[in-house]
Amino acid sequence: MHTKTLYELSKLLHEGDISSVELTQHYIDRIKTHNNQLNAYITVCEDNALKQARDADQKIQQKTAGKLTGIPIAHKDIFCTKGIRTSCASKMLDNFISPYNATVVEKVNTAGMVTLGKTNMDEFAMGSSNETSFYGPVKNPWDNTRVPGGSSGGSAAAVTANLAPVATGTDTGGSIRQPASLCNLTGLKPTYGRISRYGMIAFASSLDQAGPLARSAEDAALLLNEMAGFDSLDSTSVERDVPDYTTTLQDSIEGLKIGLPKEYFSEGLDPQVAATIEAAIKTYESLGATIKDITLPNTGLAVPTYYVVAPAECSSNLSRMDGVRFGHRCDDPKDLLDLYQRSRGEGFGEEVKRRIMTGTYALSSGYYDAYYLKAQQCRRLISNDFQQAFNDIDVIMGPTTPTTAFKLGDKTDDPISMYLADIYTISTNLAGLPGLSIPAGFVKGLPVGLQIIGNYFDEARLLNVAHSYQQATDWHKQSPPSFE
Ligand code: GLN
Numbered sequence: 001m002h003t004k005t006l007y008e009l010s011k012l013l014h015e016g017d018i019s020s021v022e023l024t025q026h027y028i029d030r031i032k033t034h035n036n037q038l039n040a041y042i043t044v045c046e047d048n049a050l051k052q053a054r055d056a057d058q059k060i061q062q063k064t065a066g067k068l069t070g071i072p073i074a075h076k077d078i079f080c081t082k083g084i085r086t087s088c089a090s091k092m093l094d095n096f097i098s099p100y101n102a103t104v105v106e107k108v109n110t111a112g113m114v115t116l117g118k119t120n121m122d123e124f125a126m127g128s129s130n131e132t133s134f135y136g137p138v139k140n141p142w143d144n145t146r147v148p149g150g151s152s153g154g155s156a157a158a159v160t161a162n163l164a165p166v167a168t169g170t171d172t173g174g175s176i177r178q179p180a181s182l183c184n185l186t187g188l189k190p191t192y193g194r195i196s197r198y199g200m201i202a203f204a205s206s207l208d209q210a211g212p213l214a215r216s217a218e219d220a221a222l223l224l225n226e227m228a229g230f231d232s233l234d235s236t237s238v239e240r241d242v243p244d245y246t247t248t249l250q251d252s253i254e255g256l257k258i259g260l261p262k263e264y265f266s267e268g269l270d271p272q273v274a275a276t277i278e279a280a281i282k283t284y285e286s287l288g289a290t291i292k293d294i295t296l297p298n299t300g301l302a303v304p305t306y307y308v309v310a311p312a313e314c315s316s317n318l319s320r321m322d323g324v325r326f327g328h329r330c331d332d333p334k335d336l337l338d339l340y341q342r343s344r345g346e347g348f349g350e351e352v353k354r355r356i357m358t359g360t361y362a363l364s365s366g367y368y369d370a371y372y373l374k375a376q377q378c379r380r381l382i383s384n385d386f387q388q389a390f391n392d393i394d395v396i397m398g399p400t401t402p403t404t405a406f407k408l409g410d411k412t413d414d415p416i417s418m419y420l421a422d423i424y425t426i427s428t429n430l431a432g433l434p435g436l437s438i439p440a441g442f443v444k445g446l447p448v449g450l451q452i453i454g455n456y457f458d459e460a461r462l463l464n465v466a467h468s469y470q471q472a473t474d475w476h477k478q479s480p481p482s483f484e
Helices: 006-014 020-038 046-061 103-110 153-160 177-183 217-227 271-286 299-320 336-347 350-363 369-389 415-422 426-431 459-472
Strands: 041-044 072-076 114-119 167-171 186-189 209-214 257-261 290-294 395-399 435-443 446-453
Touching (some): 006 046, 006 217, 020 046, 020 114, 020 153, 041 153, 046 114, 072 103, 103 217, 153 167, 167 186, 186 459, 209 217, 217 459, 271 290, 271 395, 299 350, 299 415, 299 426, 395 459
Parallel strands (some): 257 290
Antiparallel strands (some): 041 114, 186 209, 395 446, 435 446
């Protein structure tokens, strides 16, 4: 049951072969058996899930159900969930019960989906390995000694190990695509503004975007249908119709023009990962696509630019965690300053503090022009590179990550090497473009992800291009044997 696609589950539910309560209980039981090993969930919402499942069963019986009604989902613990702890994997919010739902949660609830629980992540989504979580690291279901990627590592591990059929994630610099790549999933970061950020705890507001983590492009399309759309509560969400992303999945990709940026195949890329990606590109050629070598000359600026912009924005966003209104408060503060200092000192982990300090520095008067303003200018150059490229091609392809999943602890003492894990994903966030990662093969038993980047609001095309590959290959159908 837990290896079925969303369409298959939907059919079983609608034809009365299974109830949502049975399906939900099945997943809850699997979580109880396997979560200890993986640490994918921070909170499991058994009672609430079964209640939602009963409501879904009623809607199915009354024939008022939609496609995803009754299907369980896991939410990254960055999405506010009413009445349920929303921790962002931080000690700071360990005691925070959200009084409202994020728009994404509200939308999938309205679609009748059942929240199984809240998944582990890097603290405040800062990280690439899920090791900065206050609740401890998540293990990669393919190899328990390795990272699942981050920051949406709990969502990725949950779907990979079949502890949820599908999950939400967020991507500020790669946090949907990188764990999708390291865990063998299809993960989509949509265009900035496609999905509401309301109630998604902000890390870097100009980069953050929610998206689906799923086992196939088809599943991702079904979930994106429910997540996307304008929201008057988020002034950066875009007023633009949401197409039905499933209707174009089958379109032919004959004549598709694929650009391969030389910067994504250079030094630092593992040769076996490179070979796997090249094989995937050959498959696209056999499906009728044409290949063009391109250049994105400012790619080298992406990581340094990101590590000015993201910390600067996070230092401002996280200033609301002051021990006064919500979150952790220190014991017996002497005065207001002591309250701020100790509450924040105790509540935040090391990586979050590092970002707040660099960000505050970059924004301080006298340094603003040298850092933040400069970074914004670099950001424009990076966006221009993409627009230049899209004059001649339809999509860009390359590896999602330079290597397969690395060992737990391997990069924790070296922030710079951790930052470089996102070297191929960060540029799209800086440009606001959509990007997707799909399973493309294995190196020594570990998954490799192919990244596909599109122009603004080209999610339907990305999913179509991914689906075509998934009709021709079965990498995406492989799951780790111990979780089948
Ligand atoms: N790994 C990047 C960071 O640490 C991106 C994280 C993300 O996309 N949320 O900031």
